[in-house]
Amino acid sequence: MYDFAYHRPKSLADAVNMLKGKPEARAMSGGMTLIPTLKQRLAKPSDVVDLAGIKELAGIKVEGNNVTIGGMTKHADVATSADVKSNIPALAYLAGHIGDPQVRNRGTMGGSVANNDPAADYPAAVVALNATVTTNTRKVPADSFFKGLFETALGEGELITSISFPKAEKAAYMKFPNPASRYAMVGVFVAKTAGGVRVAVTGAGPSVFRVKAMEDALAKNFSSAAIKDIKIPADGLNSDIHGSAEYRAHLVGVMARRAVDAANK
Amino acid sequence: MIVEGQVHGGIVQGVGQALMEAAVYDKSTGQLTSGSYMDYTMPRADTVPSFKLGYKVTPCPHNPLGVKGCGEAGAIASPAAVMNAVHDALGPIGVKHVEMPATPLNVWQSIQGTHRAAAA
Numbered sequence: 001m002y003d004f005a006y007h008r009p010k011s012l013a014d015a016v017n018m019l020k021g022k023p024e025a026r027a028m029s030g031g032m033t034l035i036p037t038l039k040q041r042l043a044k045p046s047d048v049v050d051l052a053g054i055k056e057l058a059g060i061k062v063e064g065n066n067v068t069i070g071g072m073t074k075h076a077d078v079a080t081s082a083d084v085k086s087n088i089p090a091l092a093y094l095a096g097h098i099g100d101p102q103v104r105n106r107g108t109m110g111g112s113v114a115n116n117d118p119a120a121d122y123p124a125a126v127v128a129l130n131a132t133v134t135t136n137t138r139k140v141p142a143d144s145f146f147k148g149l150f151e152t153a154l155g156e157g158e159l160i161t162s163i164s165f166p167k168a169e170k171a172a173y174m175k176f177p178n179p180a181s182r183y184a185m186v187g188v189f190v191a192k193t194a195g196g197v198r199v200a201v202t203g204a205g206p207s208v209f210r211v212k213a214m215e216d217a218l219a220k221n222f223s224s225a226a227i228k229d230i231k232i233p234a235d236g237l238n239s240d241i242h243g244s245a246e247y248r249a250h251l252v253g254v255m256a257r258r259a260v261d262a263a264n265k
Numbered sequence: 266m267i268v269e270g271q272v273h274g275g276i277v278q279g280v281g282q283a284l285m286e287a288a289v290y291d292k293s294t295g296q297l298t299s300g301s302y303m304d305y306t307m308p309r310a311d312t313v314p315s316f317k318l319g320y321k322v323t324p325c326p327h328n329p330l331g332v333k334g335c336g337e338a339g340a341i342a343s344p345a346a347v348m349n350a351v352h353d354a355l356g357p358i359g360v361k362h363v364e365m366p367a368t369p370l371n372v373w374q375s376i377q378g379t380h381r382a383a384a385a
């Protein structure tokens with residue numbers, strides 16, 4: 001680890017000020033990703049601004065048709081929240097299958113979505129449910145938030161304050177975990193809402209993506225039979241020691257069908 | 266208790282060897298790509314069920330107490346048992362060989378090989 005200045009602001013306004021004009025400063029939520037990169041000297045921030053002391057960033061609220069979750073809300077709190085379980089059970093299920101208990105009790109929704117790891121679970125839920133990401137300066141719709149490998153629409157010093165998920169008529173998430181890390185090798189979130197059907201895939205590509213052909217087929221007939229012949233091209237998908245691009249393409253189909261079946265239960 | 270614990274651990278170590286653990290090197294750079302537990306798959310408590318053990322006790326003839334080591338007993342038989350089970354399961358669809366460890370990727374690739382052969 002290299003030297004850095006540590007700050008623990010009590011309000012969002014203070015945190016934003018501490019990050020302002022310091023391109024090498026980093027926010028920290030759960031530290032599950034940031035701290036390992038510091039330990040391996042893969043990052044050399046001038047300042048680390050710990051968001052853990054900011055009460056306004058954590059918590060879960062149900063407002064009308066939306067469940068709004070604060071950026072600092074831990075995965076374990078999403079997984080066990082009665083409000084999330086009753087309104088969007090698929091989201092609670094997803095949170096409960098992130099990593100292991102230690103990770104779920106430190107890692108946060110804001111940190112995970114801001115990091116946009118290609119194998120992270122939350123991006124699939126954000127895109128499939130057509131959620132809105134709220135930052136300290138604006139609201140960003142899901143489809144324009146994730147930009148590519150570890151890349152998002154967030155500007156310098158911009159912080160995720162909360163994410164608002166519309167309730168779904170039917171939804172489910174199915175994940176094929178990497179056998180070692182438990183990140184998603186392929187995760188598919190399927191949601192049927194008033195706005196239509198969305199199928200979002202994480203783990204398979206450089207960043208979360210939607211499968212239009214499946215969405216169209218499911219809009220006509222929301223059953224796994226409707227998508228059984230839809231093949232995902234392997235071109236451009238991730239390939240590593242746990243799964244070739246071809247295997248991931250195959251898993252997208254399997255996980256999507258299982259997700260539709262689970263959503264129909 | 267100690268013997269049971271050692272055998273449980275040995276069995277799981279063998280299951281890990283059969284299904285999960287692999288030191289993988291990048292062919293062009295020689296870099297170890299399974300260099301941390303984020304990529305090197307160790308068996309964990311939730312990988313296996315609990316075991317009921319049975320014993321066949323035979324004293325060792327080569328020392329006065331008749332004692333012998335047992336720590337590796339589980340680890341020796343379990344990889345062969347697990348790989349035989351994998352081949353037994355896949356045999357009916359024409360799979361003759363699955364590389365160790367029989368990870369999901371390796372099993373799928375073996376099945377794809379037979380599907381391709383069957384299609385040709």
Ligand SMILES: Cc1cc2nc3c(=O)[nH]c(=O)nc-3n(C[C@H](O)[C@H](O)[C@H](O)COP(=O)(O)OP(=O)(O)OC[C@H]3O[C@@H](n4cnc5c(N)ncnc54)[C@H](O)[C@@H]3O)c2cc1C
Pocket residue numbers: 026027028029030031032033034035051071072075097098099100103106107108109110111112114115119120121122154158159160161181182183184
């Ligand atoms: C062993 C292990 C297994 C894991 N398995 C999974 C898994 O199965 N699925 C999965 O999805 N994830 C997994 N994770 C990741 C984990 O879920 C965390 O969500 C993730 O590490 C980031 O969240 P964090 O709160 O720890 O963020 P941090 O590490 O604190 O921050 C990550 C990055 O986001 C920035 N950041 C943090 N908060 C904000 C904010 N509010 N606004 C803007 N930028 C911010 C930071 O500056 C940093 O660049 C795993 C992690 C580990 C260590």
